Amino acid sequence: MVSKIMTPVDLAHVETLEKTLQCAADLATHYKAQVVYVAVTTGQPSKIAHTPQEFAQKLEAFAKEQADTHGIETSSHALTSHDPTIDLDPTLLKAVDETGADLVVMATHPPNFSDYVWPSNGGYVAEHAKASVFLVR
Numbered sequence: 392m393v394s395k396i397m398t399p400v401d402l403a404h405v406e407t408l409e410k411t412l413q414c415a416a417d418l419a420t421h422y423k424a425q426v427v428y429v430a431v432t433t434g435q436p437s438k439i440a441h442t443p444q445e446f447a448q449k450l451e452a453f454a455k456e457q458a459d460t461h462g463i464e465t466s467s468h469a470l471t472s473h474d475p476t477i478d479l480d481p482t483l484l485k486a487v488d489e490t491g492a493d494l495v496v497m498a499t500h501p502p503n504f505s506d507y508v509w510p511s512n513g514g515y516v517a518e519h520a521k522a523s524v525f526l527v528r
Contacts, residue, residue: 393422397468397492397522399429399483399512402439402449408498411527415496416461418525424494425464428454429486431475443471480515487520499526 398415400408419426432439432446440446447469454467468490472478487495499513517524 393418393424393494395490395492396424396426396494396496397429397487397490398426398495399431399486399497400450400453402430402446402453403437405453411496411498412457414525414527416457416463418494418496419463420461425466426454426457427466427468427490427492428457429468429470429483429490431470431472431479431482433473433475434471443469446471479512480519483512483516484519487516487522493522495520495522495524497524497526499528 396415396419398411415426418424428450430446430450432443434443436442437446440449447467450467450469454465457463458465468486470482470486472482475482495516497513497516499511513524513526517526
């Protein structure tokens, strides 16, 4: 039913993603699916990495760590954006197609008033992705 699960991660805030990471790992175990961890960076140095190549290496190391922790098959897919804050939603949609994911498991926040004006990233992806989307609060 599910063969590839895409899970967007923010390497600067991995500690806030425990529920999402566990959910993706549980689904991957149940369906014997691969989890591909996707992250978006800028071409400029950041607190995570100095270059997009270094960022991709750190994301790959994170994916291997998740594989060891949960006993699942993983991979990584790093994307570079001119401005990840503005381009995050379309970049994640592009990643769904590039990775061939048939399920996206991603974190979201409880709805609030501002969501009526600016939809959440998870809400945007769920509304526009061709794959199924599982949002974790």
